[in-house]
Amino acid sequence: MIQKQVNQKAWFMVLPVFLIVAFSAVIPLMTVVNYSVQDTFGNNVFSWYGLGWFEEIIHSPRFHDAFLRQLLFSGIILAIEIPLGICIALAMPKKGWGVPVCLVTMALPLLIPWNVVGTIWQIFGRVDIGLLGHTLAQMGINYNYVQDPLAAWLTVIVMDVWHWTSLVVLLCYAGLCSIPDAYYQAAKIDGATRLAVFRYIQLPKMQRVLLIAVLLRFMDSFMIYTEPFVITGGGPGNSTTFLSIDLVKMAIGQFDLGPAAAMSLIYFLVILLLSWVFYTVMSNVGEESKGGH
Amino acid sequence: MQLQLENVCKKVGKDFHIRDVNLTLEAGTLNILLGPTLSGKTSLMRLMAGLDQPTSGRVLVNGEDVTGVPVQKRNVAMVYQQFINYPNLTVYENIASPLRIAKTPKDVIAKKVQEMADLLKLGPMLKRSPQELSGGQQQRTALARALVKGAGLVLLDEPLANLDYKLREELREEFPRIFAATGSIFVYATTEPSEALLLGGNTAPLHEGTVTQFGETIKVFRRPQNLITAQIFSDPPLNVLPVTKLNNTMLFKSHVEVPLVGKLPELPDADYTIAFQPNNLSIIRKADSDISVKAKVAVTEITGSESYIHVDVAGLRWVVLAHGIHNIDIDATIEVFLDPSTFYVFDKNHNLVVTPASVSEA
Numbered sequence: 031m032i033q034k035q036v037n038q039k040a041w042f043m044v045l046p047v048f049l050i051v052a053f054s055a056v057i058p059l060m061t062v063v064n065y066s067v068q069d070t071f072g073n074n075v076f077s078w079y080g081l082g083w084f085e086e087i088i089h090s091p092r093f094h095d096a097f098l099r100q101l102l103f104s105g106i107i108l109a110i111e112i113p114l115g116i117c118i119a120l121a122m123p124k125k126g127w128g129v130p131v132c133l134v135t136m137a138l139p140l141l142i143p144w145n146v147v148g149t150i151w152q153i154f155g156r157v158d159i160g161l162l163g164h165t166l167a168q169m170g171i172n173y174n175y176v177q178d179p180l181a182a183w184l185t186v187i188v189m190d191v192w193h194w195t196s197l198v199v200l201l202c203y204a205g206l207c208s209i210p211d212a213y214y215q216a217a218k219i220d221g222a223t224r225l226a227v228f229r230y231i232q233l234p235k236m237q238r239v240l241l242i243a244v245l246l247r248f249m250d251s252f253m254i255y256t257e258p259f260v261i262t263g264g265g266p267g268n269s270t271t272f273l274s275i276d277l278v279k280m281a282i283g284q285f286d287l288g289p290a291a292a293m294s295l296i297y298f299l300v301i302l303l304l305s306w307v308f309y310t311v312m313s314n315v316g317e318e319s320k321g322g323h
Numbered sequence: 324m325q326l327q328l329e330n331v332c333k334k335v336g337k338d339f340h341i342r343d344v345n346l347t348l349e350a351g352t353l354n355i356l357l358g359p360t361l362s363g364k365t366s367l368m369r370l371m372a373g374l375d376q377p378t379s380g381r382v383l384v385n386g387e388d389v390t391g392v393p394v395q396k397r398n399v400a401m402v403y404q405q406f407i408n409y410p411n412l413t414v415y416e417n418i419a420s421p422l423r424i425a426k427t428p429k430d431v432i433a434k435k436v437q438e439m440a441d442l443l444k445l446g447p448m449l450k451r452s453p454q455e456l457s458g459g460q461q462q463r464t465a466l467a468r469a470l471v472k473g474a475g476l477v478l479l480d481e482p483l484a485n486l487d488y489k490l491r492e493e494l495r496e497e498f499p500r501i502f503a504a505t506g507s508i509f510v511y512a513t514t515e516p517s518e519a520l521l522l523g524g525n526t527a528p529l530h531e532g533t534v535t536q537f538g539e540t541i542k543v544f545r546r547p548q549n550l551i552t553a554q555i556f557s558d559p560p561l562n563v564l565p566v567t568k569l570n571n572t573m574l575f576k577s578h579v580e581v582p583l584v585g586k587l588p589e590l591p592d593a594d595y596t597i598a599f600q601p602n603n604l605s606i607i608r609k610a611d612s613d614i615s616v617k618a619k620v621a622v623t624e625i626t627g628s629e630s631y632i633h634v635d636v637a638g639l640r641w642v643v644l645a646h647g648i649h650n651i652d653i654d655a656t657i658e659v660f661l662d663p664s665t666f667y668v669f670d671k672n673h674n675l676v677v678t679p680a681s682v683s684e685a
Contacts, residue, residue, distance in 0.1 A: 210407070221425075
């Protein structure tokens with residue numbers, strides 16, 4: 031047998047990745063874990079608190095409210111953006127000068143920084159100077175996102191739809207473009223209806239990109255912070271205080287490091303769990319429809 | 324069913340994709356469209372199916388004009404180069420899908436799907452999804468879907484091109500049996516002359532949207548009426564030799580003199596093109612009457628038991644198909660031998676004037 035030459039140089043190759051991952055993920059996460067099991071009264075003095083913060087957070091009505099708001103928000107966002115994105119992608123032209131025009135138009139909202147999006151809508155919706163808010167007020171519609179929770183929710187949802195539907199559109203469009211023309215021809219020869227073409231060709235062929243779209247939109251909307259913070263600051267009252275906003279209020283506003291750390295860990299695990307559920311369910315839907323009739 | 328194309332043209336912009344095609348296809352026949360990529364095979368099929376409408380000309384089914392009738396209302400089926408099946412339906416449901424659209428009763432569907440599955444050897448795969456099948460099985464499913472409708476016209480657009488050669492051969496061998504079991508008009512597009520010869524039937528070689536000849540495959544192969552048909556039907560490429568006949572001599576520039584044997588003396592003085600198959604060009608002298616020509620070797624391809632030797636003769640590129648392995652150095656000058664009895668001779672309009680002796684006798 032050939033004696034394998036041991037080369038310690040390989041460690042140097044791995045080292046940069048090791049360091050990056052350590053500093054970007056492992057160490058910060060461990061710091062959070064560290065905070066979550068300790069209590070402090072300032073002056074950098076910490077004492078062991080066990081799982082106390084976790085228990086407190088799990089039983090706290092404030093967390094429950096923020097969590098439910100967050101679930102509702104993500105649910106609404108997905109229910110609007112995914113079907114809307116599919117519809118727009120289906121309506122987009124497949125060739126000609128319309129393609130670049132549509133693609134660039136679609137990509138525009140994605141290029142705008144989040145806090146700018148927030149600012150745009152914050153001003154857009156203002157009753158005194160905003161185009162939208164002022165027009166609605168002129169029309170006699172009672173719209174004021176500073177005072178009315180419903181108006182605040184509507185603003186945040188419409189803004190998110192405006193900002194992120196494009197992503198779903200672009201993903202779906204990519205999925206649609208990858209379907210060979212022959213499929214449509216075959217369906218035409220079979221005499222399949224438009225609906226059947228969508229149900230049996232386009233939807234199954236888009237399944238993978240849709241899975242990615244749902245996951246991305248779910249994770250992103252579940253972590254939403256900047257835009258509602260800029261528009262409503264979590265208000266009126268606590269009506270748009272989503273989990274991230276609540277977390278920042280707790281950690282930086284109140285400087286409750288322990289509970290905030292415990293909350294962020296729970297938050298992290300919830301996202302991980304829900305993403306896993308989405309992934310498994312959506313992959314299984316594909317498998318089942320393949321197997322069943 | 325009988326399908327007739329009358330002076331069919333298809334113009335896209337200023338270009339003719341199909342030009343003046345006249346074809347009559349009878350029920351129960353296999354008709355091959357043979358031609359290289361972009362020769363118009365798919366365009367012609369789309370016109371036959373009714374997916375596209377001809378710019379001018381008529382399409383007749385059983386003598387009835389169906390030009391302009393959309394594809395859904397015609398009795399056609401099509402199989403593509405890609406394996407087109409509904410991705411999330413089982414093989415059974417895929418085969419059943421055209422029948423379901425036609426609102427066929429359930430028991431009839433079950434019976435017909437079973438028949439198709441038996442014919443195409445898909446029995447054990449009926450419950451699987453297309454993704455779980457091999458390429459060959461996926462194409463069998465697509466074929467079953469096309470055949471189950473009992474369509475009068477079945478179009479197969481290079482159905483074997485995406486399969487590896489073993490599956491291709493396997494499926495190709497079964498085609499005549501599958502076709503015979505139906506009685507539809509089959510139209511089969513291919514780029515490979517050998518595939519056309521293996522399948523038999525009738526062949527229409529296509530060149531830039533024009534059908535150059537139409538008839539029984541073997542007859543078209545052996546008696547191409549024009550040079551372009553002969554070229555389309557030859558793989559590796561046909562060897563050509565432009566010659567001038569003048570005062571009882573037949574010359575290619577000053578390089579090659581063709582002895583006037585067989586029917587050659589009867590030809591009037593003019594320019595001609597002589598064509599001969601690569602297997603009729605040899606690197607060894609087989610008969611005294613062979614013409615010897617000096618040639619420079621450009622490249623040699625060895626395919627196991629045969630060698631293709633590409634040679635240059637005064638600006639012409641010929642291919643020698645030689646048995647056995649011949650590893651000849653590039654740029655070496657060798658002698659190649661032409662057998663005048665294998666010559667096809669075309670006049671200056673590229674129409675056939677002399678058939679090789681061997682073919683004339685057959």
